[in-house]
Amino acid sequence: MNGHAVVAGGGIGGLAAAVGLLRAGWEVTVLESAPDFSEVGSGFALTANGVTALSALGLGEETRSLGHPLRAEGTRDVHGRWIARLDAENAPESLRLHGVHRQRLHGMLLAAAHGADLHHSATVHGVEPGSLPGEFARVHVTENGTTRRLSADLVVGADGLRSVVRAGVDPAVRVRYSGMSSWRGIAGSTDLIGDAFRAYWGPAAEFGALRIDQGEIYWYGYVRLPEHTDFSDELDAALTRFADWAEPVPALIAATDPRRLLRHDVYELSPTAHRIAAGRVVLLxxxxxxxxxxxxxxxxxxxxxxxxxxxxxxxxxLIDGVARYSAERYGRTRGIQRRSAMMARIGSHLSNPAAVAARNGLMRLAPVGAMASSSSRIFDWLPPAPLPDADD
Ligand SMILES: Cc1cc2nc3c(=O)[nH]c(=O)nc-3n(C[C@H](O)[C@H](O)[C@H](O)COP(=O)(O)OP(=O)(O)OC[C@H]3O[C@@H](n4cnc5c(N)ncnc54)[C@H](O)[C@@H]3O)c2cc1C
Incomplete structure (x- = not known):
């Protein structure tokens, strides 16, 4: 008999997990608390490791038409002057990226997960991790007003930043405001940045823009703000914040329909999880x-x-599998978490003008090839080899 996996959360991670588990012969149930399976209307850059992962999930063909190929060109200051310039023409394969609309990726994963038992309006509010070997795990879920307990050979906690499942794995972890908030907009303009991934570092802010479709440019404006700041007019607030940055930053913001503008406070985990698996539960x-x-x-x-x-x-x-998953994923993701925090300290969290000028000066002197090759170590990722009985 196939094992039964219950995935808590039907976002990009949860649906991708469902696809991977279905391919490996699991029966899969996905429990999503939202009233339907959907994603926020924004974009992101699919990097080479993401493409490799999608190919390992059997979605290589679909991924080729998912997004827009981009040229990574480096980083500029608020006046548009280079801080670090990449040689885009000779960039290694691992630095290639694609601009993707999150809803398109989510839709692709939802279609690929059709063999799973998909439940929306199903909120997980507790997990008993079970033990290896022996006891099943149990998932407490409320669906359409009815609460029940589901037994599972494996539970995947893919329920996001404020994971309920994580409490059963590493209860010490808390969610902490990073001090930064991010606008994410989609501008309808077609000719402002070509195929480049534009990135700017300022004092206490960062701005980036990338094409996600022929007529759509996704941009983000990551800024220092007190938590829960509320602007009556978000577009106007974004325009004001970036008014003195080099074009096309203000033009991209101005070309955004306010209905296609989001802002989210950005949080991080503190302390970082020390465990990503317990009993029959894994986090993702x-x-x-x-x-x-x-x-x-x-x-x-x-x-x-x-x-x-x-x-x-x-x-x-399962015993070996859960241990293998932890060993494969913990160190790598912890390293990328650390590096993201370091990049934040260098790139967008600095506010003192002298420190910003010193950073820009030092960055201009740093060998760009060395920076690119250290990033390549993230993007060059290869998935673990499939176990002998894997169906791929
Ligand atoms: C402002 C901002 C900008 C970002 N920019 C980028 C970027 O450029 N590139 C990039 O790679 N990443 C970016 N990210 C990060 C990215 O959004 C997340 O890492 C990614 O979405 C994580 O996917 P996930 O499936 O793990 O979690 P989520 O997308 O959070 O999905 C979790 C799902 O679980 C559901 N859920 C939650 N609780 C329960 C429950 N109790 N029971 C059942 N279901 C539940 C939720 O409804 C949701 O559907 C950004 C994040 C933010 C906030």
Whole structure:
């Protein structure tokens, strides 16, 4: 008989996990608390490791038409002067990226997860992790007003930053405000940045823009703000914050329909999770390792987790599988979390003008090749080899 896996959360990480587990022969139930399966209307950069993960999930073909190929060109200051310039033409394959609309990726994963038993309006509010071997795990879920307990051979906590499942794995972890908030907009403009991924570092802020479709440019403005700041007019607030930055920053913001503008306060885990598995429960994506968005790796590492999970955890050998998953994923994601925090300290959290000028000066002197090759170590990721009985 196939093992039964229950996935808590039907975001990008949860659906990708469902796809990986289905391919490995699991029966999969996905429990999503929202009233339907959907994603926020914004974009992100799919990096080479994310592409590799999607291919390992059997979605290589679909991924090719998912997004828009981009040229990573480096980072500029608020006046548009280079801080670090990449040689885009000769950039290694691992630095290639694609601009992707999150809803398109989510839709693709939802279609690929059609063999799973998908439940929306189903909120998980507790997990008993069970033990290996022996006891099943139990998931407490309320669906349409009815609460029940589901038994599972394996539970995947893919329920995001404020994971309920994480409490059963590493209860010491808390969610902490990072001091930063991020606008995310989609501008309808077609000709402001070509195919470049534009990135700017300022004092106490960072701005980036990338094409996600022929007529859509996704941009983010990551700024220092007190938690829960509320602007009556978000577009006007973003325009004011970036008014004196080099074009096309203000023009991109001005070309945004206010209905396609979001702002979210950005949180991190403190302390970082020391464990991402307990008993029959594993954590994945933000539930395991929510990270600052400064390396653009939240989605990409969630996809890696899912691809690895499907390859190393098999119904018949859970004890080894859960241990293999932890060993594969903990160190790597912890390293990327740390690096994202370091990039935040250098890139966007600095506010003192002298410190910003010193940073920009030092960055201009640093060998760009060395920076690119240290980033390549993140993007060059390969999934674990499939176990011998894997169906791929
Ligand atoms: C402002 C901002 C900018 C970002 N920019 C980037 C970027 O450029 N690139 C990048 O790679 N990443 C970026 N990220 C990070 C990225 O959004 C996350 O890392 C990624 O979405 C994590 O996916 P996930 O599936 O683990 O979690 P989520 O997307 O949070 O999905 C969790 C799902 O679980 C559901 N859920 C929650 N609780 C329960 C429950 N109790 N029961 C059942 N279901 C539940 C939720 O409704 C949701 O559908 C950014 C994040 C922020 C906040």
């Amino acid at each position: 994506g933000d539930a395991a390792h929510a990270m600052l968005p400064t390396m653009g790796q939240g989605v990409n590492t969630a996809l890696e987790d899912a691809a690895a999970l499907g390859r190393v955890v098999r119904p018949g050998e």
